[in-house]
Amino acid sequence: MHIATRMKTRTQGGITEVLVLVNHPMDTGLVKSPITHKIIPAHFIKTLTIAINHKPAVITDMGIAVSKDPLIAVKLKGAKSGDLVSVDWIDNEGMTGHAETHVS
Amino acid sequence: MNLPRRTFLKQAFSGTALAVAAGAGLLRPTQALARTWPTWPAQSFHIKHWRDLEHSLFGSKPVVSGGVHLHAPLEAENGAVVPMVISTKLAAPKRLALAVDHNPYALATLVNLTPHALGFFNVRIKMGKTSRVRAYVETADRVHTVDRLVKVTIGGCGG
Numbered sequence: 689m690h691i692a693t694r695m696k697t698r699t700q701g702g703i704t705e706v707l708v709l710v711n712h713p714m715d716t717g718l719v720k721s722p723i724t725h726k727i728i729p730a731h732f733i734k735t736l737t738i739a740i741n742h743k744p745a746v747i748t749d750m751g752i753a754v755s756k757d758p759l760i761a762v763k764l765k766g767a768k769s770g771d772l773v774s775v776d777w778i779d780n781e782g783m784t785g786h787a788e789t790h791v792s
Numbered sequence: 793m794n795l796p797r798r799t800f801l802k803q804a805f806s807g808t809a810l811a812v813a814a815g816a817g818l819l820r821p822t823q824a825l826a827r828t829w830p831t832w833p834a835q836s837f838h839i840k841h842w843r844d845l846e847h848s849l850f851g852s853k854p855v856v857s858g859g860v861h862l863h864a865p866l867e868a869e870n871g872a873v874v875p876m877v878i879s880t881k882l883a884a885p886k887r888l889a890l891a892v893d894h895n896p897y898a899l900a901t902l903v904n905l906t907p908h909a910l911g912f913f914n915v916r917i918k919m920g921k922t923s924r925v926r927a928y929v930e931t932a933d934r935v936h937t938v939d940r941l942v943k944v945t946i947g948g949c950g951g
Contacts, residue, residue: 753895755874
C-alpha cells in the first residue's frame with residue numbers, strides 16, 4: 689500500500705504556515721467492517737514530525753481520534769527563503785512517509 | 793562448493809543490489825529521523841477520562857482557564873471530520889493537547905513545540921457524539937485550558 693504525503697508552505701510577515709496532508713486510513717480498531725462483520729484492525733499515524741533544515745520544529749503524537757486523511761497545519765517562525773521544510777511520519781504498523789519543500 | 797556460473801552471478805548481483813538499497817535507505821531522512829523520534833506516549837492515549845488525562849500529562853502543574861483559544865464548530869454535521877484550531881499568544885508554549893470528553897479515549901493529539909514553532913495547531917478529529925472538547929497549552933510553569941461544547945449530529949466512530 690502506498691500512502692501519499694503532501695506538503696505546502698505559505699510565508700507572510702515572517703511566519704511560515706505549513707500544511708500537511710497524508711492519505712492515511714486512520715482506522716481506529718473499534719469499528720466492524722459492514723461487509724465481513726469483523727473488526728477492522730487499528731491502523732493510524734502515531735507520530736508526525738515537521739522539521740526545518742532537518743531540525744524538528746513540531747512533533748505531533750496522534751491517537752485514533754484524528755480523522756482519516758489527516759490535514760495538519762502549523763506555523764513556524766524565522767524561516768528564510770530557501771529553507772528546507774520536511775515532514776516525516778510513522779504509523780502503528782511501522783509504515784513511514786516523507787515529504788519536503790523549500791520555503792519560497 | 794562449485795556453483796554454476798549463472799547462479800553465482802545472479803546471487804552476487806542480488807546481494808550487491810540489496811546492499812546498495814540498504815545503504816541508500818539508511819541515508820534517507822525518514823529513517824534517520826525515525827531513530828530520534830521520541831516514543832509515542834501509549835499510556836496517555838489509553839486514558840478514558842479527561843481528568844485522569846490532565847493529571848497524567850501535566851502532573852501537579854496548576855491548570856488555569858484562559859490564555860488559549862479553541863476554534864471549533866458549534867455543531868458538526870459529520871462527527872468523522874470535525875475541524876479544530878488551537879492557538880495561543882502565550883510566550884514559549886511547550887506542548888499543546890486536544891481532548892474530547894466523550895470519545896473512547898480522551899486524548900486526540902499531543903503536540904510538542906520547539907522555539908521554531910508558534911502556538912498554533914490545526915487538525916481534524918473524530919467525535920463519537922456530542923461532547924465537550926478541551927484544548928491545553930503547557931508553558932514552563934502552568935497549563936492553560938479552554939473548552940467548547942460541540943454538538944455532533946452523526947457520530948464519527950463509524951469513520
